[in-house]
Amino acid sequence: MPDLIEIAKGLLESKEVSFIIGYTKDRFGRVKPYIAKSVEDANNLMFDHHSIHNLAVYLTRLKIPENGRVGIVAKSCDIKAIIALIQENQIKREQVYIIGMNCSGVVTHSTDEWKKENIQIKCKYCADKAPMLYDAVAGTAEPFEQPDDTQEVLMQKLETMSSAERWDFWAKEFEKCIKCYACRQVCPMCYCEQCLAEKNQPQWITTSPTPAGNFSWNIIKAFHMAGRCVGCHECERACPMGIPLTLLTRKMGMVAGKEFNYRHGMAIDQPTLVGSYNFNDNEDFIK
Amino acid sequence: MNIYKPELVEIKDIIEETPDIRTLRLQFKNPETQKAFAFKAGQFAEYSVFGEGECTFCIASSPTRPEFLECSFKMAGKVTKAMSKLNIGDTMGLRGPYGNHFPIEDMKGKNIVFIAGGIGMAPVRCIIWNVLDLKDQFKDISIIYGARTVADLVYKNELEDWKKMAGVKTVVTVDPGGETPDWNGEVGFVPSIVEKVSPKAENTVAIICGPPIMIKFTMPVLKKLGFKDDDIITTLENRMKCGLGKCGRCNIGSVYVCKDGPVFTYTQMQQLPDEF
Amino acid sequence: MKEFIINTDEIANLISSLPADKWDILAPAKDGKSFDYVLSSDKPIINSEAPPSKISFKEYFFPKSETLFYYKREANEISLTEPKFAEKKLLVLAAKPCDAASLPILSKVFNWDYKDEFFNKRVNNSVIIGLSCAYSDESCFCTSVGLDRNNTKGSDIFLTPFNDKQYVLSVVSDKGDSFVKEFLPNLTEFTGTKETKEFIDNKPFDYKKTKDWIAANFENKIWAETGEVCIGCAQCAFVCPTCHCFDIVDENCDLNCGRRIKNWDACQFGVFTKHASGHNPRNSQEKRYRQRVSHKFDYYYEKFGEVLCTGCGRCTRGCPAGIDIGEIVFSISNQ
Ligand SMILES: Cc1cc2nc3c(=O)[nH]c(=O)nc-3n(C[C@H](O)[C@H](O)[C@H](O)COP(=O)(O)OP(=O)(O)OC[C@H]3O[C@@H](n4cnc5c(N)ncnc54)[C@H](O)[C@@H]3O)c2cc1C
Ligand code: SF4
Ligand code: SF4
Ligand code: SF4
Ligand code: SF4
Ligand code: SF4
Ligand code: FES
Numbered sequence: 001m002p003d004l005i006e007i008a009k010g011l012l013e014s015k016e017v018s019f020i021i022g023y024t025k026d027r028f029g030r031v032k033p034y035i036a037k038s039v040e041d042a043n044n045l046m047f048d049h050h051s052i053h054n055l056a057v058y059l060t061r062l063k064i065p066e067n068g069r070v071g072i073v074a075k076s077c078d079i080k081a082i083i084a085l086i087q088e089n090q091i092k093r094e095q096v097y098i099i100g101m102n103c104s105g106v107v108t109h110s111t112d113e114w115k116k117e118n119i120q121i122k123c124k125y126c127a128d129k130a131p132m133l134y135d136a137v138a139g140t141a142e143p144f145e146q147p148d149d150t151q152e153v154l155m156q157k158l159e160t161m162s163s164a165e166r167w168d169f170w171a172k173e174f175e176k177c178i179k180c181y182a183c184r185q186v187c188p189m190c191y192c193e194q195c196l197a198e199k200n201q202p203q204w205i206t207t208s209p210t211p212a213g214n215f216s217w218n219i220i221k222a223f224h225m226a227g228r229c230v231g232c233h234e235c236e237r238a239c240p241m242g243i244p245l246t247l248l249t250r251k252m253g254m255v256a257g258k259e260f261n262y263r264h265g266m267a268i269d270q271p272t273l274v275g276s277y278n279f280n281d282n283e284d285f286i287k
Numbered sequence: 288m289n290i291y292k293p294e295l296v297e298i299k300d301i302i303e304e305t306p307d308i309r310t311l312r313l314q315f316k317n318p319e320t321q322k323a324f325a326f327k328a329g330q331f332a333e334y335s336v337f338g339e340g341e342c343t344f345c346i347a348s349s350p351t352r353p354e355f356l357e358c359s360f361k362m363a364g365k366v367t368k369a370m371s372k373l374n375i376g377d378t379m380g381l382r383g384p385y386g387n388h389f390p391i392e393d394m395k396g397k398n399i400v401f402i403a404g405g406i407g408m409a410p411v412r413c414i415i416w417n418v419l420d421l422k423d424q425f426k427d428i429s430i431i432y433g434a435r436t437v438a439d440l441v442y443k444n445e446l447e448d449w450k451k452m453a454g455v456k457t458v459v460t461v462d463p464g465g466e467t468p469d470w471n472g473e474v475g476f477v478p479s480i481v482e483k484v485s486p487k488a489e490n491t492v493a494i495i496c497g498p499p500i501m502i503k504f505t506m507p508v509l510k511k512l513g514f515k516d517d518d519i520i521t522t523l524e525n526r527m528k529c530g531l532g533k534c535g536r537c538n539i540g541s542v543y544v545c546k547d548g549p550v551f552t553y554t555q556m557q558q559l560p561d562e563f
Numbered sequence: 564m565k566e567f568i569i570n571t572d573e574i575a576n577l578i579s580s581l582p583a584d585k586w587d588i589l590a591p592a593k594d595g596k597s598f599d600y601v602l603s604s605d606k607p608i609i610n611s612e613a614p615p616s617k618i619s620f621k622e623y624f625f626p627k628s629e630t631l632f633y634y635k636r637e638a639n640e641i642s643l644t645e646p647k648f649a650e651k652k653l654l655v656l657a658a659k660p661c662d663a664a665s666l667p668i669l670s671k672v673f674n675w676d677y678k679d680e681f682f683n684k685r686v687n688n689s690v691i692i693g694l695s696c697a698y699s700d701e702s703c704f705c706t707s708v709g710l711d712r713n714n715t716k717g718s719d720i721f722l723t724p725f726n727d728k729q730y731v732l733s734v735v736s737d738k739g740d741s742f743v744k745e746f747l748p749n750l751t752e753f754t755g756t757k758e759t760k761e762f763i764d765n766k767p768f769d770y771k772k773t774k775d776w777i778a779a780n781f782e783n784k785i786w787a788e789t790g791e792v793c794i795g796c797a798q799c800a801f802v803c804p805t806c807h808c809f810d811i812v813d814e815n816c817d818l819n820c821g822r823r824i825k826n827w828d829a830c831q832f833g834v835f836t837k838h839a840s841g842h843n844p845r846n847s848q849e850k851r852y853r854q855r856v857s858h859k860f861d862y863y864y865e866k867f868g869e870v871l872c873t874g875c876g877r878c879t880r881g882c883p884a885g886i887d888i889g890e891i892v893f894s895i896s897n898q
Contacts, residue, residue, distance in 0.1 A: 026885070026887065026890065027890075028701040028765070030701065030885060030887075031885065032792070032884065032885025032886070033792040033884050033885060034792070035791055035792065053883070053884070053885070057794060058792070061794060061795075061848075062791070110885075111700075178618070178627050178801045178827065179627070179797075179826070179827070180796055180797040180798045180800075180801045180829075181796050181797060181832070182794075182796035182797070182798040182883055184796070185794040185795050185796035185883075186794055186796065186883045186884075198833075198834050200364065200365045201364065201365050201368070203365075206814060207810065207812055207826060208628045208812065208814060208824055208826050209627045209628050209826060209827065210628050210814075210824075213628075213814075234883070237883065238796065238798065238883035240617055240618055240798050240801065240802050240881050241617075241618070242617075288678075288680065289631065289632065289645060289680060290677045290678065290679060290680070291631040291632070291811070291823065291825065292631065292632045292643060292645070293643075295641060295643070335813075335823075337634040337636070337641055337813065337821065337823075338634075338813050338815045338818075338821050339813055340811070340812055340813045340823075341811060341813075341823075363839030363840065364839035367839070376639065377639070378639065378640070378641045380643075499842075524838070525836065525844065526835075526836050526837065526838055528809070528810060528811045528828075529809075529811065531676075531677040531679075532672070532675060532676060532677065533672060533673060533677070533679060533807070533809070534808060534809050534810070534811070534828070535672075535807060535808035535809070535828075535830065535858070536808065536828075536835060536836065538854075538858070538862060539844075540781070540857070540861075540862060541861065541862035541863075541865040541866050543866075546676065560781040561781070562781075562844045562845060562850065562854075563844050
């Protein structure tokens with residue numbers, strides 16, 4: 001199998017893509033997003049279990065030429081975000097050259113070791129760790145010990161709570177929010193030109209990081225992810241206050257799966273859940 | 288002292304200048320505050336509608352007329368929209384005055400050319416009345432004012448007053464296509480009207496405020512007429528919140544527009560990084 | 564500087580003996596995986612080797628949201644009332660030198676010309692006990708910005724570990740002196756010499772030189788290179804001990820009452836400098852990232868004679884895009 005750098009060099013040399021969104025290591029060995037613009041740059045590309053960032057976010061943040069094409073290094077979970085962006089008409093399939101990576105699970109921090117306790121929970125559910133939509137594939141997937149789903153345990157605990165207790169749980173979590181909007185900025189599915197949180201006429205969201213303001217922000221953000229979240233966990237990773245944001249989005253994803261048999265980011269030609277209506281849709285959840 | 292707490296002011300009068308520009312005449316609720324309130328032409332203040340927020344306008348009335356304060360504003364966003372619905376007798380908040388001011392002392396004994404476009408007339412009007420009220424201390428005065436259309440001209444009555452004043456040359460213009468059948472002023476963009484009026488640069492200070500595009504094209508005209516960069520004075524508008532040099536919003540390089548500005552000479556402006 | 568020897572149990576005693584109705588104690592504690600400054604924690608961690616908290620302690624001096632005043636409308640009359648200010652004093656225990664130093668730095672902007680009484684009252688109402696630091700990682704660079712492991716800037720009292728059970732307590736300020744006299748009157752004077760760990764600075768730079776470079780390079784490709792992967796959140800500004808930008812907004816409780824508030828804000832947001840007309844002087848993330856670096860290492864220094872950074876490395880550790888501000892300044896110093 002050709003390796004990542006070879007593929008990248010070929011793409012940049014032939015000018016098939018104008019740049020490649022990938023990962024590199026800094027001089028301390030910390031992995032970070034990187035834009036390779038030349039054949040020389042391609043030498044700096046890498047991929048390993050610290051390549052946690054979902055680079056699909058850059059597809060809407062960076063200027064991609066209308067008829068141009070850019071390369072992106074993506075693991076299976078990131079590819080879901082790319083597919084979702086195509087489903088939502090944010091990018092065209094032809095605009096991206098996907099270098100799919102065979103992935104062995106990722107860990108959160110650059111200092112974390114690649115071992116069971118540190119591997120992301122999402123990796124446990126990542127079907128076969130092999131890319132599902134790609135233009136080229138690179139890397140090898142090594143077997144790894146599945147992490148425990150501590151989140152599911154917490155979810156079950158929340159299920160058993162009374163609604164008042166649940167409210168308290170979230171009130172306490174959201175109270176911590178400082179409105180840094182890292183959860184929004186890092187989310188590949190948050191691409192609105194002007195976020196609702198930035199509109200002041202009318203003011204939908206109280207901008208203050210107060211309990212009321214935080215509730216409105218965190219709940220609205222979660223709602224806007226209904227049936228759209230691709231489960232990359234980037235919001236939770238980015239949150240400096242350690243708020244378990246994906247508990248909400250995962251729950252909603254589960255509802256979408258159960259009620260509508262829908263998962264976002266699975267096929268580029270599938271109509272989106274929010275954008276389609278089916279008479280047979282189950283409406284049990286509206287109570 | 289709570290530097291963020293405004294004083295209360297009452298709206299004494301409202302003038303609808305254009306379809307989207309209003310002038311409010313304000314007076315402090317506390318007569319002592321009114322008496323103590325001192326400012327210089329070019330300074331600005333933070334005006335507030337309680338429940339909506341604050342916004343920044345220059346003080347448009349002259350310090351030589353201290354019985355009241357005026358501001359003229361264009362409907363732009365949240366607060367200005369709320370302000371456009373207020374009535375005479377309503378209460379607002381006001382903090383200020385903030386920022387630096389026009390160098391009126393240095394302008395004495397000189398000819399003055401005022402050049403303004405659109406709502407940019409608001410700060411200029413303040414210094415115009417300041418100069419006119421002390422007219423014997425200045426030499427020849429010219430006022431060149433332009434707006435998009437006749438309907439967009441502000442201070443229409445005052446423009447007429449200035450036209451009639453001895454020693455004051457007032458030229459009012461509208462953009463081509465903005466004239467009405469009975470319009471008797473100039474038609475043309477401000478830069479070309481400045482060129483046409485051709486004020487002499489010798490012993491003259493030019494004060495120019497208006498949209499960036501107008502300033503951009505008038506500068507070369509002024510340079511051609513022989514104005515020195517030090518004698519061209521303008522104001523900058525960066526987004527502001529505190530007006531106190533704290534909130535970090537208004538800086539251009541190490542300059543805080545709210546403290547070191549909003550009045551700058553063209554020389555100073557050219558030294559700023561290109562980020563305004 | 565007066566120096567005493569203090570035992571760990573004397574510190575524990577101090578914590579339990581401070582009258583709880585008059586004093587709040589803020590100290591690092593472990594909350595899940597990360598360290599944080601926690602108010603009145605029952606398990607404060609006084610450990611030089613502990614990493615810096617994820618978010619600085621500035622929230623206790625410059626809160627994320629602070630009421631400036633309340634307004635009330637009755638008939639057509641509006642009245643304004645001042646917010647109540649907490650009477651309780653704050654003891655910060657085991658502050659990292661890179662946190663403590665932020666207070667005098669912030670004080671410059673909050674007190675040039677107009678004085679921000681909200682910040683000042685909180686600072687005056689506190690006593691900061693700094694703790695010598697024995698931690699370091701790739702992200703910190705305190706020595707490059709004129710600080711070090713044992714720097715007492717911003718501390719009223721400073722602790723340096725002496726052995727397992729004892730610290731050397733140095734009295735730094737008058738406030739610290741009165742505090743020691745009142746609450747720790749029986750300490751033994753210290754006359755020996757302290758030993759401290761050396762700090763390995765991974766990214767040494769001369770902040771005076773980098774300032775000049777930044778001032779001369781407003782237009783430089785470095786800004787595009789560093790800003791291109793920045794996603795424009797405010798993580799870096801909000802965890803930072805020295806970032807001080809804020810917004811002012813009104814919040815209604817109902818039609819006739821409400822308050823005006825000061826909320827944290829940051830130059831990395833696109834709307835930060837956007838005019839109502841739509842014009843935006845910093846209309847790209849590159850420009851916004853340039854502002855961040857320039858403000859910290861050039862503008863603030865130019866204006867207030869201090870670098871707006873204590874080298875704590877927080878912004879870097881938390882950056883979702885792996886941007887390291889110290890590396891950027893380090894690479895500038897090697898230009
Ligand atoms: C020194 C100075 C003097 C000014 N003088 C005048 C004047 O005399 N007349 C006038 O009509 N306008 C003036 N402006 C512009 C005026 O401040 C804005 O149009 C106004 O704040 C818009 O507020 P808003 O709440 O309606 O809009 P929103 O977009 O809802 O504003 C939200 C916030 O953005 C800020 N803001 C928005 N646009 C601008 C802008 N263009 N400049 C600065 N801050 C902005 C304000 O602080 C406001 O609190 C001046 C600006 C400055 C900096
Ligand atoms: S909401 Fe969170 S988990 Fe879902 S797509 Fe966005 S960043 Fe990923
Ligand atoms: S990342 Fe966390 S702290 Fe920041 S806005 Fe989102 S929830 Fe709040
Ligand atoms: S530098 Fe990092 S933390 Fe700061 S705005 Fe950019 S992405 Fe967010
Ligand atoms: S800029 Fe970064 S390193 Fe410097 S003080 Fe702020 S958080 Fe710490
Ligand atoms: S770096 Fe940005 S957010 Fe921080 S103080 Fe400077 S302007 Fe404000
Ligand atoms: S407006 Fe706040 S610093 Fe200038």
